[in-house]
């Protein structure tokens with residue numbers, strides 16, 4: 001930053017000699033806007049930090065997708081903004097919680113399905129083949145893949161897929177939406193505010209009346225193919241991510257407070273292995289004390305400027 005400022009002031013002085021006082025003053029005003037824009041400074045600091053590394057492991061979280069209209073769970077202090085998500089135990093063990101989950105998902109899904117990648121997703125896709133060696137995301141929205149990223153590890157699964165808990169077969173969420181639609185004619189046309197992970201803030205209805213179709217192959221219980229709270233990340237997926245982290249030189253975390261342990265442990269492991277860590281996130285993160293560089297800024301504004 002200091003170097004760039006010196007360069008700009010140098011250029012400004014030359015311009016003043018050529019263009020006189022007024023032009024110089026106008027340029028100074030333009031530049032003070034640019035120089036104080038926090039995302040420009042953050043981009044420059046991140047660029048300097050990235051410079052020595054040829055293989056950077058990037059971990060992304062909800063902050064990467066909020067600009068695509070997908071809300072996150074936590075505030076700037078890393079605290080819950082809303083009721084914590086349904087646990088695996090409640091989803092599988094309590095029929096009313098299960099029906100409530102699917103009723104809310106039935107209303108929230110169409111908006112989720114329409115969300116589009118933003119500048120942060122596109123920038124990370126463009127970094128692939130360059131210094132980005134592996135992209136790991138805690139998001140379940142599939143927006144990195146839709147922006148063109150390849151070999152993404154979806155740590156917590158994908159919301160556009162459904163898994164049968166009995167026969168483990170996978171199917172498309174969009175097909176289940178049609179079956180939910182057919183089974184629940186009284187629930188068409190409901191509107192509710194968008195909540196994280198394809199959920200909607202639907203309340204005060206008799207959820208016991210919502211019909212959830214079972215697996216078409218075996219009659220087993222269906223679940224979105226995402227890792228619920230109270231459930232573990234599948235071992236092979238975790239190990240694949242770990243291997244990629246070990247092969248990388250540094251860890252960059254984008255848009256995550258790392259409050260969930262499954263994400264935080266990658267920062268802990270990187271730190272223990274002596275790999276430098278940079279954090280680009282609005283607000284506090286659980287790994288602030290482990291990082292070499294902490295940028296409290298919006299990744300959608302900063303990443304394209306890097």
Ligand SMILES: [Zn+2]
Pocket residue numbers: 164165166167168169215216217218219220
């Ligand atoms: Zn089944």
